[in-house]
Amino acid sequence: MPAKIYWIAFITLLRKEIKRFLRIWVQTLLPPLVTMTLYFLIFGNLVGQRIGRIEGYSYMQYIAPGLIMMSIITAAYTNVVTSFFGMRFQRSIEELIVAPLPNYLLLSGFVAGGVARGLLVGLLVTILALFFTQLHITNIWVLLAIVPMTTILFSLAGFTNALFAKTFDDISLVPTFVLTPLTYLGGVFYSIHLLPSFWQYLSLFNPILYIVNSFRYSILGVTDIPILLALMIIFFSCVGLFFINLYLLNRGKGIRT
Numbered sequence: 001m002p003a004k005i006y007w008i009a010f011i012t013l014l015r016k017e018i019k020r021f022l023r024i025w026v027q028t029l030l031p032p033l034v035t036m037t038l039y040f041l042i043f044g045n046l047v048g049q050r051i052g053r054i055e056g057y058s059y060m061q062y063i064a065p066g067l068i069m070m071s072i073i074t075a076a077y078t079n080v081v082t083s084f085f086g087m088r089f090q091r092s093i094e095e096l097i098v099a100p101l102p103n104y105l106l107l108s109g110f111v112a113g114g115v116a117r118g119l120l121v122g123l124l125v126t127i128l129a130l131f132f133t134q135l136h137i138t139n140i141w142v143l144l145a146i147v148p149m150t151t152i153l154f155s156l157a158g159f160t161n162a163l164f165a166k167t168f169d170d171i172s173l174v175p176t177f178v179l180t181p182l183t184y185l186g187g188v189f190y191s192i193h194l195l196p197s198f199w200q201y202l203s204l205f206n207p208i209l210y211i212v213n214s215f216r217y218s219i220l221g222v223t224d225i226p227i228l229l230a231l232m233i234i235f236f237s238c239v240g241l242f243f244i245n246l247y248l249l250n251r252g253k254g255i256r257t
Contacts, residue, residue: 006101006102006105009099009101009105009109010105010108010109010112013096013105013106013109013110013112013113014109014112014113014116016113017079017083017109017110017112017113017114017116017117018113018116018117020083020113021079021113021116021117028075028078028079028117028121029120029121029124032071032074032075032121032124032125033124033125033128035071036067036068036071036125036128036129037128039063039067040060040064040067040128040129040132040133043059043063043189044059044060044063044064044132044133045060045132047059048060048063054190054191055191055220055222056222057220057222058133060132060133061133061134061135061220062191062216062220063188063189064129064132064133064135064219065135065212065215065216065218065219065220066186066187066188066189066212066215066216067125067129067188068122068125068126068129068215069122069150069188069211069212069215070183070188071121071122071125072118072119072121072122072125072147072150072151072154073118073150073154073179073183073208073211074121074175074179074183075114075117075118075120075121075122076114076115076117076118076150076151076152076154076155076158077114077154077155077157077158077161077175077179078158078175079113079114079117079118079155079158080110080111080113080114080155080156080158080159080162081158081159081161081162081165081171081174082162082171083110083113083162084110084158084159084162084163085161085162085165085168085171088162088165088254088255089168093255097255103246103249103250104246106249107159107242107245107246107249110155110159111152111155111156111159111242112155113155114151114152114154114155114158114159115148115151115152115155118150118151118154118155119147119148119151122147122151135219135220136219137218137219138217138218138219138220138221139217139218139221140218142214142217142218142227142231143215143218143219145214145231146211146214146215146218146230146231146234147215149231149234149235149238150211150215150234152238153211153234153237153238153241156238156241156242156245157174157241159245160241160244160245160248161174162254163245163248163249163253163254163255164253164254165254182206182207182208183208185203185206185208185209186203186206186208186209186211186212187203187208187209187212187213187216187224188212191224192209192224193224204225207233207234207237209224209225210225210229210230210233210234211230211234213225213227213230214227214230214231214234
């Protein structure tokens with residue numbers, strides 16, 4: 001019986017999160033499409049015409065997987081950090097805290113909402129990308145592994161940010177000063193083989209590099225790093241961040257005064 005109750009609670013929380021970002025779709029789904037259209041037009045068409053082929057693909061084809069993954073990362077992260085902190089700010093989170101539900105269920109519900117938005121935005125941006133270039137899946141298993149794990153990882157990261165944030169300004173610090181630089185330096189627009197050896201080595205400490213290359217491998221079949229290593233790093237990062245968030249929740253971080 002408790003398992004059934006927990007399942008109903010999880011689905012209810014997930015449904016609430018999905019309804020939330022669908023209700024404000026102009027703010028949650030439209031902006032990434034506009035942003036990615038500009039990326040494809042400027043970097044793909046205008047700049048890409050002056051850049052030679054990379055790994056046997058046109059520049060537009062090469063950057064398309066990275067741009068899709070960039071939108072997925074941003075959507076998953078933003079959904080959780082804004083939703084959970086919004087509930088903290090309005091003090092409506094107390095309604096969930098007093099409910100007889102385990103913290104892992106609360107965490108899983110918010111993460112699932114981030115996963116749902118990340119997957120939907122990724123699908124929409126992929127459809128958009130097909131208007132600009134041709135993309136074909138070369139490894140469906142890597143694709144089915146990397147996309148869900150990426151949405152889970154950055155949903156968890158957004159949850160961590162929401163726990164520590166004290167104002168709405170705080171929830172924009174990590175995306176601005178951490179997430180955006182790591183994304184641009186994560187091999188979205190270039191192969192790390194084009195970098196000097198020192199910068200190649202430094203890039204290996206960027207987790208987004210492994211995500212972008214794994215996704216690019218699933219689409220184009222080319223990568224700068226070993227795929228198995230990348231998948232293992234992302235998987236264990238998800239597990240580690242889940243238990244860190246669960247520990248913080250159990251300690252009452254950000255939800256108890």
